Amino acid sequence: MSVTETTLKPFKExxxxxGDYYATTFLKVQQxxxxxxxxxxxxxxxxxxxxxxxxxxxxxxxxxxxxxxALVYLGAAYKFKTATGSVLLDVEKxxxxxxxxxxxxxxxxxxxxxxxTSSSIMSAIIIFILGRIFFGWLxxxxxxxxxxxxxxxxxxxxxxxxxxxxxxxxxxxLIAPLMLYRSTQFxxxxxxxxxxxxxxxxxxxxxxxxxxxxxxxxxxxxLFWIDRPDKYDVKRAKDGTRYVERTAPTNKTPINLHxxxxxxxxxxxxxxxxxxxYIFDGIVSVLNGLLGAITAIFAGTPWPIMMGAxxxxxxxxxxxxxxxxxxxxxxxxxxxxxxxxAMETLSLVASATCVCIVMGLPLGVWVGKSSRGKAxxxxxxxxxxxxxxxxxxxxxxxxxGIGVVPGILATVIFAMxxxxxxxxxxxQHVPESTKEAALAFGASPRQLLTKVxxxxxxxxxxxxxxxxxxxxxxxxxxxxxIGAGGMGFLVTRALANSDTGKGVLAGIGIALLAMMIDRVxxxxxxxxx
Amino acid sequence: xxxxxxxxxxxxxxxxxxxxxxQADQALEEIKRDNxxxxxxxxxxxxxxxxxxxxxxxxxxxxxxxxxxxxxxxSTLVRHIxxxxxxxAGEILINGTDVGGLNAEDLxxxxxxxxxxVFQNMSLLPHRTVSExxxxxxxxxxxxxxxxxxxxEEVIEKVSLQGYGDRYPSELSGGMQQRVGLARALAADPExxxxxxxxxxxxxxxxxxxxxxxxxxxxxxxxxxxxxTHDLDEAIRMGTRIAIMKDGEIVQIGTPxxxxxxxxxxxxxKFVQGISKLKLVxxxxxxxxxxxxxxxxxxxxxxxxxxxxxxxxxxxxxxxKAVDQDKPIIIMDEGKPxxxxxxxxxxxxxxxxx
Numbered sequence: 001m002s003v004t005e006t007t008l009k010p011f012k013e014x015x016x017x018x019g020d021y022y023a024t025t026f027l028k029v030q031q032x033x034x035x036x037x038x039x040x041x042x043x044x045x046x047x048x049x050x051x052x053x054x055x056x057x058x059x060x061x062x063x064x065x066x067x068x069x070a071l072v073y074l075g076a077a078y079k080f081k082t083a084t085g086s087v088l089l090d091v092e093k094x095x096x097x098x099x100x101x102x103x104x105x106x107x108x109x110x111x112x113x114x115x116x117t118s119s120s121i122m123s124a125i126i127i128f129i130l131g132r133i134f135f136g137w138l139x140x141x142x143x144x145x146x147x148x149x150x151x152x153x154x155x156x157x158x159x160x161x162x163x164x165x166x167x168x169x170x171x172x173x174l175i176a177p178l179m180l181y182r183s184t185q186f187x188x189x190x191x192x193x194x195x196x197x198x199x200x201x202x203x204x205x206x207x208x209x210x211x212x213x214x215x216x217x218x219x220x221x222x223l224f225w226i227d228r229p230d231k232y233d234v235k236r237a238k239d240g241t242r243y244v245e246r247t248a249p250t251n252k253t254p255i256n257l258h259x260x261x262x263x264x265x266x267x268x269x270x271x272x273x274x275x276x277x278y279i280f281d282g283i284v285s286v287l288n289g290l291l292g293a294i295t296a297i298f299a300g301t302p303w304p305i306m307m308g309a310x311x312x313x314x315x316x317x318x319x320x321x322x323x324x325x326x327x328x329x330x331x332x333x334x335x336x337x338x339x340x341x342a343m344e345t346l347s348l349v350a351s352a353t354c355v356c357i358v359m360g361l362p363l364g365v366w367v368g369k370s371s372r373g374k375a376x377x378x379x380x381x382x383x384x385x386x387x388x389x390x391x392x393x394x395x396x397x398x399x400x401g402i403g404v405v406p407g408i409l410a411t412v413i414f415a416m417x418x419x420x421x422x423x424x425x426x427x428q429h430v431p432e433s434t435k436e437a438a439l440a441f442g443a444s445p446r447q448l449l450t451k452v453x454x455x456x457x458x459x460x461x462x463x464x465x466x467x468x469x470x471x472x473x474x475x476x477x478x479x480x481x482i483g484a485g486g487m488g489f490l491v492t493r494a495l496a497n498s499d500t501g502k503g504v505l506a507g508i509g510i511a512l513l514a515m516m517i518d519r520v521x522x523x524x525x526x527x528x529x
Numbered sequence: 530x531x532x533x534x535x536x537x538x539x540x541x542x543x544x545x546x547x548x549x550x551x552q553a554d555q556a557l558e559e560i561k562r563d564n565x566x567x568x569x570x571x572x573x574x575x576x577x578x579x580x581x582x583x584x585x586x587x588x589x590x591x592x593x594x595x596x597x598x599x600x601x602x603x604s605t606l607v608r609h610i611x612x613x614x615x616x617x618a619g620e621i622l623i624n625g626t627d628v629g630g631l632n633a634e635d636l637x638x639x640x641x642x643x644x645x646x647v648f649q650n651m652s653l654l655p656h657r658t659v660s661e662x663x664x665x666x667x668x669x670x671x672x673x674x675x676x677x678x679x680x681x682e683e684v685i686e687k688v689s690l691q692g693y694g695d696r697y698p699s700e701l702s703g704g705m706q707q708r709v710g711l712a713r714a715l716a717a718d719p720e721x722x723x724x725x726x727x728x729x730x731x732x733x734x735x736x737x738x739x740x741x742x743x744x745x746x747x748x749x750x751x752x753x754x755x756x757x758t759h760d761l762d763e764a765i766r767m768g769t770r771i772a773i774m775k776d777g778e779i780v781q782i783g784t785p786x787x788x789x790x791x792x793x794x795x796x797x798x799k800f801v802q803g804i805s806k807l808k809l810v811x812x813x814x815x816x817x818x819x820x821x822x823x824x825x826x827x828x829x830x831x832x833x834x835x836x837x838x839x840x841x842x843x844x845x846x847x848x849x850k851a852v853d854q855d856k857p858i859i860i861m862d863e864g865k866p867x868x869x870x871x872x873x874x875x876x877x878x879x880x881x882x883x
Contacts, residue, residue: 437652440611440723441666441713442641444633451668455656 016159044136052168055157066131073124075183225254234274318523329512345486364423407484415471422464426457538586545619550576581777594768602777645714649726704735816868
């Protein structure tokens with residue numbers, strides 16, 4: 001197609017100033033003939049000034065960032081330069097006092113600061129020049145997108161107006177001075193600032209600059225100080241009843257919000273474990289019962305029978321190829337002396353999976369069917385999944401002590417969300433029309449659930465179970481930290497003794513265990529559907 | 530037929546309204562008072578009028594077609610019959626029982642025992658075999674497995690699916706799946722069939738076949754059928770009577786012939802335009818009475834030299850008699866000539882001019 005004046009007209013209309021240049025450039029962009037090394041010289045020279053003139057705020061921030069970084073390096077150079085000066089003064093002092101050794105020590109600092117000064121200046125120059133060239137290279141390519149947006153909606157900003165420099169001035173004034181000041185100062189550390197806070201409370205005076213440095217360019221300041229709360233302890237009286245003993249703090253220095261709240265949390269935990277221990281003991285005994293039964297099956301069965309049973313299950317559920325893999329993995333575990341430990345781990349995983357299914361399935365159905373259930377449960381699941389697993393190890397130990405049960409509970413917290421999510425997903429994906437048909441033939445809500453929704457959601461639910469098993473296995477090592485034992489314990493012990501060889505062997509064992517279960521469960525699922 | 534001959538209606542809807550939206554009741558009041566249109570109600574209350582003051586009566590053994598374009602409220606209306614949708618106002622009676630007054634248990638019993646429903650997208654359960662799908666309604670009523678299997682076998686024969694009982698729906702073609710859908714609706718031997726565009730998703734040849742089979746089956750079983758369709762041809766083929774819906778309202782109710790020859794308004798007339806009248810219009814509507822003919826022309830030509838036809842013969846039959854000769858057709862009733870159909874009037878009738 002030939003290029004005529006009408007082809008170029010919209011480009012010029014958009015660019016206004018320097019229309020001819022932008023018309024040819026944009027045409028090249030459209031024809032995909034723009035040179036790889038094309039740089040907009042006006043943009044490269046003008047930087048973010050150019051971008052704000054053209055109202056391209058993306059380019060403005062890129063350009064502003066480049067210049068700011070260069071400026072901060074210059075500020076740092078200034079900082080090191082002045083530091084050199086003050087060190088030199090010290091050296092003079094030491095020399096005058098005849099302390100040659102101390103002076104020599106400081107000379108080393110001078111050398112280091114001088115190096116930093118020159119390298120900062122170099123960095124500033126390189127960043128500025130390369131940054132501006134990059135900016136110029138980027139400019140027309142991004143500016144073209146603005147043109148496309150403007151084509152769709154002519155109210156979008158176009159052309160070039162110097163009035164836009166008002167906006168630029170505001171932004172620069174808000175950001176640049178503080179950034180520049182920060183780069184020229186050695187920021188005080190948090191400790192210095194806490195000391196300063198306490199000294200001010202006692203009535204000492206500090207210069208404005210010191211206070212400013214602490215409040216603005218150091219860590220976020222401690223806004224208020226709180227008196228220490230009383231300490232609570234749950235004690236047992238001679239007649240066996242429990243009571244709360246309250247002691248006033250001996251240390252009177254005020255504390256910050258963080259310390260205050262963590263103390264309160266500890267008090268709550270103490271109170272709950274002191275007065276409601278029967279609840280936690282109940283949970284522990286129920287889970288211990290479950291675990292005992294499952295362990296009796298896995299670890300109590302003699303190994304020849306157990307191995308045969310596992311192979312048979314693998315064969316019927318997943319076929320010969322996977323059975324060979326399972327056989328090889330079991331042989332590895334047996335030969336390297338992991339058999340009983342692996343069975344312990346399997347018991348832990350099986351118990352955790354049981355709990356996850358028993359709790360997760362009904363919860364998932366509720367979430368899938370009720371919007372309120374979804375609103376309540378979803379954020380809790382998000383929390384369960386995002387909290388790092390180490391975080392809830394501590395409360396688990398506080399409430400349930402050391403051992404396998406808190407390990408199972410920590411595992412459940414970690415592994416249950418996919419069960420709930422996938423169950424609810426499966427329930428939600430049952431077609432509305434199928435449910436309607438079942439209702440039209442007289443299904444009651446219960447029949448609808450058991451005869452239509454759960455069967456149709458089954459593939460999704462089974463995927464959830466598989467996820468639960470996998471995630472439980474991945475928690476084995478973490479749970480071992482609070483005494484869950486099994487293969488995870490071997491890994492943590494190897495870690496503690498930095499015994500690489502043993503760690504690797506146990507790690508491979510866990511991986512094989514996981515792959516074994518995964519393959520069998522997945523194959524069984526696919527075979528069904 | 531007059532209403533007296535038909536007896537009591539099996540299904541009767543009285544002034545049924547359905548308004549979707551949060552302020553349905555308030556909207557209903559104002560729509561009734563100010564006669565607001567669909568668009569006005571949407572703007573004022575953010576409510577959609579699904580069904581607007583519909584009253585219909587369906588009699589024993591009838592195939593009552595509800596025809597309308599998508600969004601006309603026909604599927605919404607049919608879901609009121611078994612209360613899958615609750616009406617905003619009005620009542621629905623089935624054999625004199627108010628459906629709205631049933632408790633949950635009675636409603637389920639009625640759905641399972643008295644009403645069978647067929648859906649456009651079949652909605653079969655993919656994890657159950659054809660037999661299990663068919664006997665689903667019985668299973669919901671806790672009928673034992675042996676009886677269920679027997680009933681399923683019987684119904685499978687009725688819809689000619691022999692040998693497919695133990696297959697899964699996904700192994701069947703669309704047409705066969707809809708036979709399963711039909712069989713499922715018939716399994717509990719309900720008095721009423723609700724068919725929501727049952728054949729719309731099928732290709733034309735299969736659709737034809739299923740329509741014919743259903744008509745034959747329906748004659749034998751004498752079920753009362755409410756048949757939803759968006760296709761006037763289908764409505765005319767299937768329907769004893771047809772109701773035409775537009776924007777939630779019923780525009781016209783009548784036999785296929787009444788609808789085709791006497792549309793009440795522009796909207797219905799537009800639909801009818803393209804419909805072939807050959808099988809729908811009969812000699813008695815197009816003939817000119819003998820006296821009128823004699824007043825205009827001379828005497829009636831000799832009876833023997835003219836082709837003759839009865840009053841209930843359709844246009845197709847008349848055309849067959851009119852070709853290859855020039856004489857008008859004499860329409861006979863009980864051995865006496867009652868009217869005359871000339872070639873001109875025949876051609877006008879085929880075109881649909883009145």
